[in-house]
Amino acid sequence: MKTFSDLIVCEHCDSVYRRQPLPPGAAARCGRCGAILRRAGLDLDRWLALTLAAAIAFVIANVCPVVRISMQGIPNEATLWKSAAALAQGPIACVAVPLALSIIVVPFLQIGLLAWVLAHARAGRRAPGFAPAMRLLVLLRPWSMVEVCLLGILVAVAKLSHLLQVAPGPGLWATAGLMALVTLIANRDVQRLWDLTEPGSNPSGTEA
Amino acid sequence: MNGTPRASQLRVVGCHACGLVCEDTLDGVERGGRVHCPRCGAALHRRRPGSITQAWALLVAALIFYVPANVLPVMYTSLFGRGGDSTIMSGVIGFWRGGSYAIALVIFIASVAVPCVKFLTLGLLLATSRRGSRRARRERAGLYRLIELVGYWSMLDVVVVAVVSALVKFQALSDIEPRIGILFFGLVVILTMLATMRFDPRLIWDGDGE
Structure with a gap:
């Protein structure tokens, strides 16, 4: 063909x-x-650097609490995992699956796959499993909802602030950073990597 | 109107997955047979197969689930002994009455306006594309890009319910739990997103006397 x-x-x-x-x-x-x-779009060096930054923000956003509350002296806090798990109780547990996918699993896969293909692309070659990784990246993009997650946390804070003492946790700032970084690294332009890694192309990553 | 050639006129087809422009060899392929992109291995199509029928089916399913998503409670709140269910609209009204107009508006847009706009827009696109209408095609293409862009924001309420119910867990004192409405709401979001993906925006431009 x-x-x-x-x-x-x-x-x-x-x-x-x-x-x-x-x-x-x-x-x-x-x-x-x-x-x-x-x-x-970005050249490969910046692209990879931002991907690594996104990986760090992702870890912080998932490990640290995003919101802390205190009710009559009793403290409590929520992480992203805990929020998804809170939906997983009772008869409607299945709704936790799309939520966990869209705010945790899909961003994780996007960052991981991009780091894998970009690290190899910088060395001027296509990573093992390049084609499936790229197809998966295209498939995942619409299901990545970090920005919705951030706005949801802010609305939840506003909802509870009338009733309780609410404070943002470090995970919230990391989620905000992650939102910006994922938007930069995993947008529609990932297809460019096909051209950037074309055998015989200029490996520095400047657009041909 | 526009001299730019289309893929069918040049006998080429663009790969959905990697964007590579390939020679169109789909003519001799029998139904059910496949031609794969030589670069990424994805199946090549001139148009997404079954696009309009599948998009309609998903859209109608979403519309059906939209009723229980709005009627049934999404959240149970019990604070200091006073408990009650709340639906999506009662949450919006609560914020509005409490004077938080901006937040009420954000939730209203994400949970009510965006799904309704998606139902209407996608219905319009499906109906006009099936008829091969030539009216306002550029505007309809813009509408499609709009619903692609805003569609997933409806997931907002699911996140809010999740975060709030993870936070407020003080046994007898106070408790917030998710309720069945949020499941239907999540389904509506997913089904409308799938319907938007199934619709092939290139159908808007077909029937151009090629």
Whole structure:
């Protein structure tokens, strides 16, 4: 089968364009439907560095409590895990599964898979399992809900602040950082890694 | 209107998973047979198979679950001996009456407005695409990108109920527990997201006299 690496197809309307070099920070939009065709994203060094930062933020967000409360002197605190587990009680336990997936498991997989493929890409090669890892990254992206999680925690704090003493925990700041980092590293542009790791391409990661 | 060629005119097909543009060899393939992307191995399609039918089915299922999600309680709160169930709307009204207009608005948008906009928009896109309508296609493409972008924010209430019930656990004194409504609500969010993914936005542009 013939393939055309100099062409690009808009995934929203099937318009075909010839690839043009993009200046840093620029995005190409489809002239027919207005969707973004591709973006000149991060170079590999920054991409990997931000992925490692996201990994650290992820650990803090999951280990440290996100909210602390105190009721008549009795303290209590919630982590992300504890929140998902709180739904897992009683007859509706299954709703805990999508929640745990979207705020814990999917971000974890995104960071782990990206670190794996980026570390190899920096060395100028495709990681073992590159194709399944990349397909999984595309599949996971819509189910990553760190930003929804952050807003949910803030609404929960507001809900309880009338009744109890509520204080944000360190996990909340880490979740905020994680939200920003995941948005930067695991957006629609992950497909770029296919081109960046094309055999014979420039391994420094500058857009071809 | 626009001179840009489309994939079918150039006899190429773009891979859903990795974006590689491949020669369209799907003609000779029998039903059920598959052609795979030579780069990433994903199955190649000109359009997502069964797109409109499956999106309709998921959308109708979501619409059915939306009723119990709103009618049934999502949370049981017992504070200092006073207990009661609350639904999604009663939570919004509670914040509004308490003077927290901004939070009431955030919850209302995420839990009521976003699902309703998704039902209407996706219904409209499905109906017009099936008819091959040529009206306001660019605007409809924009609508699709909008519901793709805002769709998952409805998960907000599930997170709120989870965090609140994890925090308030003081046995006899005070307790907050999730209730069955939140399960239906979570299902609505997942089903509408799946429906949005099943819909193939390229259908909006088909029937262009190619």
